[in-house]
Amino acid sequence: MLAFLIRRISQSIVVLLVMSVLVFGGVFCIGNPVDILIAPDATPAERDRAIKELGLDKPLPEQYMRFLKDAVQGDLGNSFVYNEPALKLIMQRMPATMELAVTAMLMAVFFGIPLGMIAGIKSDTLLGRSIMRFSILGFSLPTFWVGLMFIIIFSVYLGWLPSGGRGETVELLGVPVSFLSWDGIRHLILPAMNLALFKTSLAIRLSRAGVQENIQMDYVKFARAKGLTNTRIIGLHVMKNIMIPVVTVLGMEFGGLIAFAVVTETIFSWPGMGKLVIDSIGVLDRPVIVAYLLITVTMFIIINLIVDIIYSILDPRVRLGDQN
Amino acid sequence: MRQKLLIVLAIVACFAFGATMAHAEKLTLGLKGEPTSLDPHFHNVSANNMQSLYVFDKLVRQDNRQKLEPGLALSWKPVSDKVWEFKLREGVKFHDGSPFTAEDVKFTIERIPNVPNSPSSFTGFVSNIQKIDIVDPTTIRFTTEAPAPLLPRQMAAFPIISKKNAEGAATEDFNSGKACIGTGPYMLVKWDRGDKITYKRNDNYWGEKMPWEKIIVRPITNDGTRVAALKSGDVDMINFVPPADVDGLADNKKLTLSESPSTRLIYLHLDTDRDDSPTVSGNNGEKIKNPLKDFRVRKAISKAINRRAIAGRIMDGLAVPASQMVPDGYEGTSTRLKPEAYDPKGAKALLAAAGYPEGFKLVIHGPNDRYVNDADIAQAIAQMLTKIGIKTEVNTMPKSVYFGRASKLEFSFMLVGWATDTGEQSNCIGALLHTYDKEKGFGSSNRGRYSNPDLDATLEKALVTVDPAKHNELIIKATEMGIGDLGIVPIHYQVNVWGSKKGLAYNGRTDGYTLPRDIKVTK
Numbered sequence: 001m002l003a004f005l006i007r008r009i010s011q012s013i014v015v016l017l018v019m020s021v022l023v024f025g026g027v028f029c030i031g032n033p034v035d036i037l038i039a040p041d042a043t044p045a046e047r048d049r050a051i052k053e054l055g056l057d058k059p060l061p062e063q064y065m066r067f068l069k070d071a072v073q074g075d076l077g078n079s080f081v082y083n084e085p086a087l088k089l090i091m092q093r094m095p096a097t098m099e100l101a102v103t104a105m106l107m108a109v110f111f112g113i114p115l116g117m118i119a120g121i122k123s124d125t126l127l128g129r130s131i132m133r134f135s136i137l138g139f140s141l142p143t144f145w146v147g148l149m150f151i152i153i154f155s156v157y158l159g160w161l162p163s164g165g166r167g168e169t170v171e172l173l174g175v176p177v178s179f180l181s182w183d184g185i186r187h188l189i190l191p192a193m194n195l196a197l198f199k200t201s202l203a204i205r206l207s208r209a210g211v212q213e214n215i216q217m218d219y220v221k222f223a224r225a226k227g228l229t230n231t232r233i234i235g236l237h238v239m240k241n242i243m244i245p246v247v248t249v250l251g252m253e254f255g256g257l258i259a260f261a262v263v264t265e266t267i268f269s270w271p272g273m274g275k276l277v278i279d280s281i282g283v284l285d286r287p288v289i290v291a292y293l294l295i296t297v298t299m300f301i302i303i304n305l306i307v308d309i310i311y312s313i314l315d316p317r318v319r320l321g322d323q324n
Numbered sequence: 325m326r327q328k329l330l331i332v333l334a335i336v337a338c339f340a341f342g343a344t345m346a347h348a349e350k351l352t353l354g355l356k357g358e359p360t361s362l363d364p365h366f367h368n369v370s371a372n373n374m375q376s377l378y379v380f381d382k383l384v385r386q387d388n389r390q391k392l393e394p395g396l397a398l399s400w401k402p403v404s405d406k407v408w409e410f411k412l413r414e415g416v417k418f419h420d421g422s423p424f425t426a427e428d429v430k431f432t433i434e435r436i437p438n439v440p441n442s443p444s445s446f447t448g449f450v451s452n453i454q455k456i457d458i459v460d461p462t463t464i465r466f467t468t469e470a471p472a473p474l475l476p477r478q479m480a481a482f483p484i485i486s487k488k489n490a491e492g493a494a495t496e497d498f499n500s501g502k503a504c505i506g507t508g509p510y511m512l513v514k515w516d517r518g519d520k521i522t523y524k525r526n527d528n529y530w531g532e533k534m535p536w537e538k539i540i541v542r543p544i545t546n547d548g549t550r551v552a553a554l555k556s557g558d559v560d561m562i563n564f565v566p567p568a569d570v571d572g573l574a575d576n577k578k579l580t581l582s583e584s585p586s587t588r589l590i591y592l593h594l595d596t597d598r599d600d601s602p603t604v605s606g607n608n609g610e611k612i613k614n615p616l617k618d619f620r621v622r623k624a625i626s627k628a629i630n631r632r633a634i635a636g637r638i639m640d641g642l643a644v645p646a647s648q649m650v651p652d653g654y655e656g657t658s659t660r661l662k663p664e665a666y667d668p669k670g671a672k673a674l675l676a677a678a679g680y681p682e683g684f685k686l687v688i689h690g691p692n693d694r695y696v697n698d699a700d701i702a703q704a705i706a707q708m709l710t711k712i713g714i715k716t717e718v719n720t721m722p723k724s725v726y727f728g729r730a731s732k733l734e735f736s737f738m739l740v741g742w743a744t745d746t747g748e749q750s751n752c753i754g755a756l757l758h759t760y761d762k763e764k765g766f767g768s769s770n771r772g773r774y775s776n777p778d779l780d781a782t783l784e785k786a787l788v789t790v791d792p793a794k795h796n797e798l799i800i801k802a803t804e805m806g807i808g809d810l811g812i813v814p815i816h817y818q819v820n821v822w823g824s825k826k827g828l829a830y831n832g833r834t835d836g837y838t839l840p841r842d843i844k845v846t847k
């Protein structure tokens with residue numbers, strides 16, 4: 001286990017380093033932030049001063065080395081636009097995104113798994129087929145379109161829920177959260193539903209396949225023969241077995257949910273990290289873009305690591321140590 | 325019985341009163357951009373400049389047509405060629421109760437060039453001030469290096485902050501609200517980044533009283549979401565209604581729309597400098613001598629563009645064909661310049677006369693996420709030019725890529741926009757038409773490198789002519805020269821549209837700002 005961890009962490013550092021070069025080089029190629037940030041009627045002297053203050057006059061390798069030196073000390077640079085540390089800006093926005101992602105994930109789990117199990121058990125009934133059709137829709141409809149439809153239906157026509165924004169927040173351990181106030185929950189429902197749609201469909205498909213596979217297994221037949229109730233067989237024994245792949249896949253998907261909630265956040269003007277990075281790309285705020293991508297990569301690395309470890313605990317046949 | 329009736333009446337009265345109170349208590353605005361900072365001197369962009377007017381005042385105010393009017397200064401006059409005297413308003417207090425004096429003005433002007441890491445600073449507005457003399461607490465004199473006719477305009481470009489609260493304060497202190505203390509109509513309560521800015525009314529405001537106790541500004545960048553927020557009643561008013569939504573909203577009985585032309589000019593910049601221009605070629609793709617240098621070709625291009633059709637069809641009526649750099653009726657605009665009439669026949673004849681009866685090939689470059697319908701306008705212009713024989717290709721790209729390449733002079737023919745923040749014409753002439761001159765700071769956005777020594781001399785003379793009438797005359801002369809030569813080809817001015825719920829009306833501003841003082845309660 002220890003050897004695995006050490007190997008994994010050293011691999012991660014290499015990945016991060018390669019990623020930082022790619023991101024830095026890539027962002028550098030897109031364009032020069034100077035042309036967007038500085039007022040077009042600024043005098044050349046004024047331009048030169050701003051370029052110098054932002055450190056854009058140095059050659060790329062020098063800029064990169066300076067970035068790397070600071071990054072090792074936990075400083076990912078100052079945003080050009082906000083003049084505040086990029087890391088701080090992203091961390092300020094992170095709770096909003098996390099809240100949205102967690103809510104979406106819970107929705108996916110609470111609706112997706114039971115619905116998938118129903119679809120698996122009653123696969124040839126109208127109900128089962130309807131659930132599957134819904135999941136196909138959930139997979140294939142583009143997120144931005146569904147989001148706009150949600151707004152048109154639930155906000156504009158029915159007037160039930162607000163069309164965007166975060167609503168009232170309550171401080172929980174110093175972090176502002178929405179789910180503790182009614183106004184906050186009302187604001188959370190639509191974007192979370194929008195974000196959850198795809199994952200719910202995924203959970204439906206996974207658990208349906210799992211149920212259909214397990215229901216044929218000998219242990220189910222054995223349990224039936226022993227006279228266990230259907231509820232107990234499905235709800236306990238089958239459930240446990242289908243959970244392994246569902247947890248693994250959803251665990252991996254959770255990273256994606258946090259990193260790529262961009263579309264939903266933009267449509268619902270949800271003040272999360274995704275919206276920040278989109279705005280930053282618009283004005284080529286290099287430090288924020290680089291910091292965001294590096295944080296995302298780190299997050300994926302950590303989630304993968306945790307998933308691997310959990311998997312080895314759930315299924316002892318998978319060993320993390322060195323096979324050779 | 326009678327008692328009961330009284331109680332009922334009282335309850336009804338309470339409700340009725342409560343209802344009107346609720347109406348006046350809170351105003352929620354859904355605005356397109358979010359400021360990058362609440363430090364009013366950190367970043368010179370319109371989202372920031374507009375937001376700073378909620379909390380701060382300027383010495384000189386701009387009305388909704390950008391004419392100057394008294395702000396924190398009651399009057400101003402040149403004492404001599406190089407000295408301006410400003411009389412300040414008496415009895416004005418900052419939000420914390422401390423009095424506003426000439427010291428604050430001096431402090432503000434001295435702070436502007438020293439805001440660290442400012443990506444786009446306000447230094448240009450104060451750089452010609454050599455000396456500041458406080459005559460008495462309400463009188464201040466500015467001595468400039470050279471005569472400065474535009475000084476009052478420059479004083480209308482930046483807000484005055486409080487010396488007591490902002491001394492030693494960093495940009496972050498403004499964002500947190502600690503130093504964000506002004507004399508303006510509203511006080512900052514809190515900025516929740518990305519979500520909302522909350523303000524409460526300054527009851528000691530020297531100016532007009534605002535009907536709303538609380539204002540919440542929500543940044544909603546996505547056009548569809550902003551419109552939906554208005555339709556669903558989440559916000560009371562939005563700015564920059566997208567042209568495609570205007571008809572739909574106009575039919576909605578719960579809403580009202582208001583519009584105003586803006587100073588945002590959409591124009592074409594042509595390479596009039598190089599013989600070998602990068603994206604112009606002969607009909608078979610061979611290199612040719614840059615035809616855009618020929619005035620007749622430029623005139624033909626201008627005549628080939630059907631500005632009315634663009635305004636009507638592409639812009640859904642939300643554009644005004646342009647004749648010069650700022651809309652008619654502004655200070656220093658020429659009455660002799662008119663929008664070029666659509667004349668394809670005349671255009672063809674001019675092309676033939678210039679030696680291009682068969683036309684040539686051209687690429688029009690433009691942004692696709694910067695101006696209203698920018699990519700569509702480029703398409704339309706390409707079709708119109710192709711019609712008269714100039715085979716035009718379109719290449720549009722995101723603004724983050726476009727402006728860098730345009731400034732490196734990689735294009736021959738570009739679609740660009742310009743808006744004057746100062747509300748007069750000299751700043752556009754200086755940046756777009758004056759010969760590129762890095763030393764003197766002229767022609768910073770002259771991407772076609774148009775050059776006319778007469779225009780340069782006229783503008784430079786205007787910039788040191790303090791007498792307003794003579795100054796305007798020179799500016800008009802310079803405009804007529806540059807536009808007459810087609811140093812740029814003006815297309816149209818954008819029209820901005822605001823949408824609000826019934827009961828509110830907006831007196832639209834040419835600078836596109838959404839300010840509480842221009843919102844009227846109609847019932």
